[in-house]
Amino acid sequence: MNLQRLYEELEKHYDVKGWWPYSDPWEVMVGSVLTQQTNWNNVMTSIEALRKEGLLPVKAMAAADREKLEKLVRPCGFYRQKAQRLQDLAIYIRDDFGADPVSLLRRDDARELLLSRPGIGPETADSIMVFAAGRPYFVAAAYCRRVLSRTGVINSDDYGEVQEFVHQQLGRDSVRLSSLYAMIVEHAKRYCLARPNCRDCFLAEPCSLIARER
Numbered sequence: 003m004n005l006q007r008l009y010e011e012l013e014k015h016y017d018v019k020g021w022w023p024y025s026d027p028w029e030v031m032v033g034s035v036l037t038q039q040t041n042w043n044n045v046m047t048s049i050e051a052l053r054k055e056g057l058l059p060v061k062a063m064a065a066a067d068r069e070k071l072e073k074l075v076r077p078c079g080f081y082r083q084k085a086q087r088l089q090d091l092a093i094y095i096r097d098d099f100g101a102d103p104v105s106l107l108r109r110d111d112a113r114e115l116l117l118s119r120p121g122i123g124p125e126t127a128d129s130i131m132v133f134a135a136g137r138p139y140f141v142a143a144a145y146c147r148r149v150l151s152r153t154g155v156i157n158s159d160d161y162g163e164v165q166e167f168v169h170q171q172l173g174r175d176s177v178r179l180s181s182l183y184a185m186i187v188e189h190a191k192r193y194c195l196a197r198p199n200c201r202d203c204f205l206a207e208p209c210s211l212i213a214r215e216r
């Protein structure tokens with residue numbers, strides 16, 4: 003199956019408008035850091051707890067007591083690292099960008115600057131770029147590499163290679179790139195799990211040869 007066909011098939015089944023529940027750029031950045039290795043319900047629990055305690059804004063988070071931050075992000079797991087990463091990012095934006103995340107996200111080198119921060123890898127940086135900044139980056143997360151490989155679109159587990167392939171095939175269109183990511187995540191959670199449910203999957207026909215070969 004080629005990527006265009008996969009996109010069209012997914013589009014018939016998933017409506018991902020408003021898929022990312024936060025639109026404020028800083029809240030998207032916080033969510034992107036917290037969502038590493040956890041599910042979205044835990045992220046929302048922590049974001050709402052931070053909001054309730056008045057520690058969600060950049061300046062408040064930068065100045066927050068670390069132990070309190072750790073307690074609030076605990077539902078997301080790896081809470082010490084995540085609290086540290088969030089506070090580092092908040093301090094960086096407060097000190098270098100006047101506490102305005104958009105000033106950072108508008109820069110041509112925004113992705114590189116994000117990647118220079120501790121604990122922010124390509125997946126988190128690209129999630130911020132596309133969902134917080136509306137910039138055209140595909141998040142080639144493990145879910146995506148799994149579905150793209152199983153459906154025969156591209157058989158690679160290399161983040162950069164898969165991202166570049168999708169950029170070339172789909173074009174640098176932030177709406178299409180973010181939609182593809184969201185649709186694949188939904189598909190990976192519902193059907194294409196670690197142990198795939200091919201029997202019920204609507205892609206079984208175009209994907210069947212690949213599925214049988216596994």
Ligand code: SF4
Pocket residue numbers: 149152153193194195198199200201203204205206207209210213
């Ligand atoms: S048919 Fe199976 S392997 Fe292919 S996309 Fe569906 S669940 Fe995944």
